[in-house]
Amino acid sequence: MKFSIYRYDPDQDDKPYMRDYVLDDARIEPGMMLLDALLLLKAQDETLSFRRSCGEGVCGSDGMNINGRNGLACVTPLKNLAQPVKLRPLPGLPVIRDLVVDLAQFYSQYRAARPWLINDEPCPEVERLQTPAERERLDGLYECILCACCSTACPSFWWNPDKFLGPAALLQSWRFLADSRDRATEERLDGLEGPFRLFRCHTIMNCVDVCPKGLNPTRAIGHIKELMVKRSL
Amino acid sequence: MTLARRRFDTLIIGAGGGGLRAALQLAQADARVAVVSKVFPTRSHTVAAQGGVNAALANVLPDNWHWHMFDTVKGSDYLGDQDAIEYMCRAAPRVVYELEHFGVPFSRLESGRIYQRAFGGQSRDFGGEQAVRTCAAADRTGHAILHSLYQQNIRARTHFFDEYFAIDLVKDDEGYFLGALAVDIASGEPLLIEAKTTILATGGAGQLFRTNTNALINTGDGMAMALRAGIPLQDMEFFQFHPTGIAGKGMLITEGARGEGGYLVNADGERFMERYAPNARDLASRDVVSRAIATEVREGRGVGPNRDHVLLKLDHLGADIVRKRLPGIRDMALTFLHIDPAETPIPVYPTAHYTMGGIPTDRHGQVVVPVAQGAEEPVPGLYAVGECACVSVHGANRLGGNSLLDILVFGRAAANHVIAQLGEQRYHRQMPERAAEPALARLARWERPGQGESVGALRDELARVMEDHCGVFRNEDVLREGLDKVRTLRERLQRAGIDDHSRVFNTARMEALELENLMDIAVATVTSALARTESRGAHSRIDYPERDDQRWLRHSLYNGADGSMDYKPVRMKPLTVETFPPKPRTY
Numbered sequence: 001m002k003f004s005i006y007r008y009d010p011d012q013d014d015k016p017y018m019r020d021y022v023l024d025d026a027r028i029e030p031g032m033m034l035l036d037a038l039l040l041l042k043a044q045d046e047t048l049s050f051r052r053s054c055g056e057g058v059c060g061s062d063g064m065n066i067n068g069r070n071g072l073a074c075v076t077p078l079k080n081l082a083q084p085v086k087l088r089p090l091p092g093l094p095v096i097r098d099l100v101v102d103l104a105q106f107y108s109q110y111r112a113a114r115p116w117l118i119n120d121e122p123c124p125e126v127e128r129l130q131t132p133a134e135r136e137r138l139d140g141l142y143e144c145i146l147c148a149c150c151s152t153a154c155p156s157f158w159w160n161p162d163k164f165l166g167p168a169a170l171l172q173s174w175r176f177l178a179d180s181r182d183r184a185t186e187e188r189l190d191g192l193e194g195p196f197r198l199f200r201c202h203t204i205m206n207c208v209d210v211c212p213k214g215l216n217p218t219r220a221i222g223h224i225k226e227l228m229v230k231r232s233l
Numbered sequence: 234m235t236l237a238r239r240r241f242d243t244l245i246i247g248a249g250g251g252g253l254r255a256a257l258q259l260a261q262a263d264a265r266v267a268v269v270s271k272v273f274p275t276r277s278h279t280v281a282a283q284g285g286v287n288a289a290l291a292n293v294l295p296d297n298w299h300w301h302m303f304d305t306v307k308g309s310d311y312l313g314d315q316d317a318i319e320y321m322c323r324a325a326p327r328v329v330y331e332l333e334h335f336g337v338p339f340s341r342l343e344s345g346r347i348y349q350r351a352f353g354g355q356s357r358d359f360g361g362e363q364a365v366r367t368c369a370a371a372d373r374t375g376h377a378i379l380h381s382l383y384q385q386n387i388r389a390r391t392h393f394f395d396e397y398f399a400i401d402l403v404k405d406d407e408g409y410f411l412g413a414l415a416v417d418i419a420s421g422e423p424l425l426i427e428a429k430t431t432i433l434a435t436g437g438a439g440q441l442f443r444t445n446t447n448a449l450i451n452t453g454d455g456m457a458m459a460l461r462a463g464i465p466l467q468d469m470e471f472f473q474f475h476p477t478g479i480a481g482k483g484m485l486i487t488e489g490a491r492g493e494g495g496y497l498v499n500a501d502g503e504r505f506m507e508r509y510a511p512n513a514r515d516l517a518s519r520d521v522v523s524r525a526i527a528t529e530v531r532e533g534r535g536v537g538p539n540r541d542h543v544l545l546k547l548d549h550l551g552a553d554i555v556r557k558r559l560p561g562i563r564d565m566a567l568t569f570l571h572i573d574p575a576e577t578p579i580p581v582y583p584t585a586h587y588t589m590g591g592i593p594t595d596r597h598g599q600v601v602v603p604v605a606q607g608a609e610e611p612v613p614g615l616y617a618v619g620e621c622a623c624v625s626v627h628g629a630n631r632l633g634g635n636s637l638l639d640i641l642v643f644g645r646a647a648a649n650h651v652i653a654q655l656g657e658q659r660y661h662r663q664m665p666e667r668a669a670e671p672a673l674a675r676l677a678r679w680e681r682p683g684q685g686e687s688v689g690a691l692r693d694e695l696a697r698v699m700e701d702h703c704g705v706f707r708n709e710d711v712l713r714e715g716l717d718k719v720r721t722l723r724e725r726l727q728r729a730g731i732d733d734h735s736r737v738f739n740t741a742r743m744e745a746l747e748l749e750n751l752m753d754i755a756v757a758t759v760t761s762a763l764a765r766t767e768s769r770g771a772h773s774r775i776d777y778p779e780r781d782d783q784r785w786l787r788h789s790l791y792n793g794a795d796g797s798m799d800y801k802p803v804r805m806k807p808l809t810v811e812t813f814p815p816k817p818r819t820y
Contacts, residue, residue: 011735031482031569043689046741047733051272054448056484056565058376059276075568096419097738103273116384117336126290127333129345135338142338142370142377146275181336 001028002084003041005048009097016095020084021045028078034085035062035074050099057212060147063090064099070149070210090152092161105161106148106168113165114191115172118184134180141175141220143213144168150207150217156200163196167207167217170198174220177227189228198224236669237424241267241392242655244412244428246399246455248274250282250375250637251619252434253382254328254644255598255651260389262652267426269394269415271450271743274383278436278448279640282375283561284352284489285367286332286637288325292346293365298322300357301366303813305635308354308518309628310770311786311815312468314804317596317624321635321642328641329368337381339370340558350558351492354518354632354820363516367634372487372561378637397424398743399454401672402431402462402615405665410462410614412664414672418743421736423676425669429658430614430651433459433592433600434644437620438754440747442585442704443696446478446485455621457750459592460757460793464602464612467623467788469590469754470762470772473631474705476522478584480542484569485586486562486579488633491515493558495547497526498578499534505543510820517820520630520771523583527705530582537580544578551575583705589631589771590761591623593790598622598647603790603801616651618643625788628803629770675749679742685728688745695722695748695755703759708776712763719759723752757791764798765789782815 001023008016021041028037035052042048050073051061057075065088066076078085093101119128151157151166165173173192176182192198198221207217243259245252248270259266270277289296301322306313333339333347340348347368355364370377386393397415403425404410412428435455439447456466476497477486491497496515499505509525510517517525526543535541547555555563555575566574595601598618599611619640626639702715726748733741767781768774790799805812 009735009737011737042740043687046687046689046731046744047735049738049740051276053272053276053450054278054281056281057568058281058373058561059272059278059448061272061276097735100738102419107273111387114388116388117334117381123330123334125330127330127339127347130341131345132341132343135341138338142380143373145280145376146273176336179336179338 001025001037001078004084004086005099006088007098008095009047032078033074034066034076034078034081037078038073049097058145060145063147063149065089065091070153072147072149072212075212090148092152092158103148106151106166109151109165109169110146110172113169113173114188115176117176117179117182119181120183128181130180137178138175140215141171141178144171144215145213147212149210149212153206153210155204155206156202160196160200164200165197167221170201170224171215171217171220174224177224189231192224192228198228237422238427239267239424240427240661241265242428243267243430243432243651244269244426245432245434246413247277247434247436247621248393249277249434249436249619249640250279250379250382251640251644252432253379253386254641255432255434255618255648256391257382257385257389258645258648259651260386260391264652264655267392267394267428269397269399269413269426271396271398271418273395274393275380277379278451279375279379281448281485282637283372283485283487284492285350285369285374285634286329286378286641287352287366287632287634288329288368288638289322289366290326290329290347290349290368292342292344293349295357296364296366298325299810300359300364301325303359304355305626305632306813307360307818308630308632310630310780310818311782312625312628312769312788312803314625315807315812316804317626319807319810320596321626321638324642325638328638328645332378332381332641335381335385337370337377339368339377350489351516352633353488353491353513353516353522355516363513367489367492369489372489372559375637398746399458400676400746402458403664403668403672404462405662405668408613409662410612411662411668414669416676419738421739423673427661427664429655429661430616432598432647432651433615433617433621434619435621437588438751439585439588441696441699441751441755441758443700444478444481444483445585446475446483447586452747452751453588453621453754454747454750455617456591457753459600459617460753463794464592464600465790465792465799466757467590467593467790468625468761469757469791470765470789471589471629471770472585472703472758473519473587473589473771474523474583475586476519476526476583477545477581478586479569480580480582482569483584484565486545486581487559488519490545490547490559490562493554494550495545498544498546499529500536500540501534505529505534513820518630519633521820523705524773526583542580542582545581546578547574548576548578587631587636588620589623589627589629591621592617594622594624596624596646597650598643599650603799609801616647618647629772679731679745680734681730685730686725688729688731688741688748691722691726691729692744692748692751695719695751698722699755703762706773706775707762708774709763712759716759716763719752719755723756726752753793756796757793760796760798761789761791786815
């Protein structure tokens with residue numbers, strides 16, 4: 001099986017280049033994922049660098065651009081991939097090395113969304129109550145694994161990664177706005193005012209298309225916009 | 234070149250649930266706390282915990298902490314320390330309520346209270362009917378907890394060193410621990426972090442075994458650092474094999490699947506757990522269920538063309554329960570097996586899962602070592618929590634739902650103890666001039682040009698040897714041969730080399746350092762397993778099939794310096810209640 005992989009080591013290389021790799025077909029087993037192939041390629045060339053951890057799509061480490069589309073290597077089946085499989089780092093962020101990108105901007109927008117429960121009322125001795133229906137509103141929101149596939153597929157984020165929060169962070173905004181236990185709706189919405197932070201979303205929906213967990217940031221952003229409109233009336 | 238240095242009150246190594254719970258407690262107490270993690274915090278392996286966290290909230294059925302304590306002692310095959318177990322089970326409801334206040338999106342009952350499900354080894358009234366004690370956020374409880382803890386830490390302004398790899402602990406000649414040397418993975422630059430106290434929270438060592446449920450980062454780094462610093466490792470022979478890893482692949486299928494009503498069948502379609510555990514059946518302790526599956530397969534009743542696994546049936550639960558209560562394992566089965574568990578049973582086999590042993594600590598998380606021939610004493614400046622530690626609350630076999638509890642309770646307890654200590658220790662101890670040199674040498678060793686064997690090949694060989702020689706069933710000959718093999722592999726690693734000498738994000742060097750850690754832990758595990766000539770909990774010796782309380786109701790201590798074994802008594806006396814004396818263990 002043939003691969004073409006983005007390589008760049010600022011310690012050694014003047015500029016990035018694509019390097020071809022061949023994986024012996026005899027080593028490919030049915031059901032193999034792209035990460036399995038990458039680990040085999042790394043055994044051939046240990047200078048090939050990428051992040052990985054859980055291998056089952058829950059930790060979010062191995063987001064990369066696979067044949068032009070962002071995804072997680074560990075849950076991308078090899079057999080569906082056109083050859084040579086072109087692997088590049090997630091687009092729009094500085095590259096540290098090979099398939100490893102600098103996620104500082106992504107994390108900083110995540111923090112800017114204030115992704116924690118705000119409720120200054122005195123805590124009860126036991127749990128706060130929440131009905132199953134209220135809890136169900138968080139389904140499709142809390143499962144985000146911060147892999148950055150969505151935000152780095154978003155043209156609005158490419159243009160304004162410092163000003164537009166991006167789909168991942170906005171999904172978190174809505175996750176807390178939607179939580180019946182949170183009391184900070186007003187200040188959360190205040191924080192999203194202005195032309196950039198929220199409103200740079202032009203519903204291109206690349207985020208929905210690539211999310212490896214099947215989440216829908218565009219819908220979440222739509223809900224926030226509705227809240228904004230409601231409160232301005 | 235001068236070595237970069239930073240100073241904090243407390244250094245935490247590891248950003249899973251244990252490290253983050255400790256960090257949060259410290260940050261909220263205004264301590265200067267730094268968390269070093271080789272991966273971004275939400276990539277830590279706590280994220281993969283599925284089924285839930287045990288606490289006797291009694292939201293579904295009557296329950297109390299004392300029953301939880303009994304189950305945990307029995308589950309540990311009486312090797313757990315009963316003072317620590319009492320402490321953990323009493324603290325459980327409080328730490329779970331705290332999590333809820335932090336924002337964890339627990340699933341809910343109609344009453345609006347936290348959803349709880351049945352899990353293995355749980356009973357009401359000291360061994361009676363099944364209890365319902367495991368608090369869950371669908372089957373993504375670890376993810377929900379880890380993300381909420383990380384979020385609360387950002388809010389509390391904990392200082393994170395993301396993607397820094399800890400090389401070794403640093404101590405002075407008097408044995409005080411003064412921090413650690415870490416390397417910034419992105420730049421390759423070393424950083425000496427000075428701290429009045431250091432908390433190890435580096436997780437387990439599931440990568441010892443070829444087929445495991447663990448993340449690739451679970452290489453036992455903290456345990457190996459402790460060994461190199463002269464701390465023994467406790468009870469390393471007890472490694473948990475989870476009954477339901479996806480056969481041949483290893484991904485975890487939560488015990489919650491059986492808690493929700495799923496059950497195991499063999500090739501004859503027989504619900505075989507009825508023979509092994511007539512009362513608890515599929516919800517017996519993990520060691521019991523794993524042995525039962527391995528026995529079914531050994532005796533020719535396995536499923537599939539190679540008769541090498543059994544099936545976990547969920548299809549009778551209905552699509553609604555599967556989608557609502559087990560959405561994560563449904564996704565996993567669809568992704569990796571192309572089957573919907575609401576329609577088709579999942580092929581499963583016991584899979585390496587959890588390191589019961591680890592760095593010996595007391596119930597405050599302080600690392601303790603025996604002094605001369607006398608009683609054990611705390612090591613100044615060093616704590617350990619979570620899977621890398623051995624408190625010991627899990628003894629010879631951990632109950633499902635008790636590991637998330639362990640990290641929360643002892644992460645918090647260790648932090649509280651540290652906070653009290655910090656009040657008395659206002660200044661950092663003097664760091665001796667050359668204190669970091671051994672750690673720097675360890676790092677420099679991999680800069681030698683690579684000519685020897687490859688690190689990756691040795692890692693694969695180690696994982697195969699451990700699987701073949703230290704699996705669910707063990708005996709003298711197989712273990713002895715295994716010990717020779719792992720020792721040889723460890724020597725071969727000293728002659729291995731790497732091809733990557735870049736400073737920038739050098740994963741080859743990191744993997745070499747991780748394999749060094751795994752090698753030391755492998756030797757510790759097999760040595761301890763060979764020495765213990767009885768069967769208890771997860772340690773099943775075919776040649777010594779009975780538990781032997783006369784000789785072996787004691788903890789093992791493996792010394793890294795000379796590979797020798799030492800032992801210490803189990804703490805049988807709880808804090809306030811009566812001791813649960815050892816009894817035959819049936820489910």
